[in-house]
Amino acid sequence: MxxxxxxxxxxxxxxxxxxxxxxxxxxxxxxxxxxxxxxxxxxxxxxxxxxxSPEKRKAYDSRLQATRLKQDAVVNAEVDLDDMDYDEAVHAYSTPCRCGGRYAMTEEDLEYGADTVGCDNCSLRIRVLYYVVEGNEEEEI
The missing domain is CATH 1.20.5 (Single alpha-helices involved in coiled-coils or other helix-helix interfaces)
Incomplete structure (x- = not known):
């Protein structure tokens, strides 16, 4: 919905x-x-x-955003999550864009399976490569 x-x-x-x-x-x-x-x-x-419900609405909005981020889009580069900067204050990973802006992906985006993110200053997008660890299994995204 x-x-x-x-x-x-x-x-x-x-x-x-x-x-x-x-x-x-x-x-x-x-x-x-x-x-x-x-x-x-x-x-x-x-x-x-x-x-x-503010809590349910926030969760729904997060899932919707993650779905949008996961949709097929033109990806300009692939970046490993380990190569991105982590900001503990906002629980988000980021990396600079060539235009001077930043790509930022929150832990919540990652939990919902998002793997692409757009620059906050231009139309470029990157695919973030990371592993999902569930129990003893690892799955590459």
Whole structure:
């Protein structure tokens, strides 16, 4: 589920579901496809639950950002995570871009499997190479 209202405030999200949800509620609408209507109502309520909870919303936004970072894009270089600078204060890895900007990837991005990152100053992107360690297994990303 993707929401263009990522910056909607709590007041907006609290009043949003009743009118939207009722238009898809199986008891409140004349359904041409009852299965679709029930699924739509469920997805709306699920989205509302995420949007009204600051913790769930932050986790959703992080997963969405990581998904966007992992999408296929033109990659200008590959950089090993070990070659990047680590900032303990913000829990992020970074490396300079040739334009003078920086590529930065947070630990949270890495946890969600992101492997590409854009420069904060230009349109260049890099692929960050690292291993995911789970138990005794290592998987290269």
């Amino acid at each position: 993707h929401w263009d209202r990522q910056n909607a405030n709590a007041k907006c999200t609290m009043r949003w579901p009743p009118t939207t949800e009722f238009s898809y509620h199986p008891d409140k609408s004349v359904a041409t496809n009852p299965i679709y209507e029930a699924d739509a109502a469920y997805r709306i309520l699920e989205a509302w639950d995420v949007l009204r």
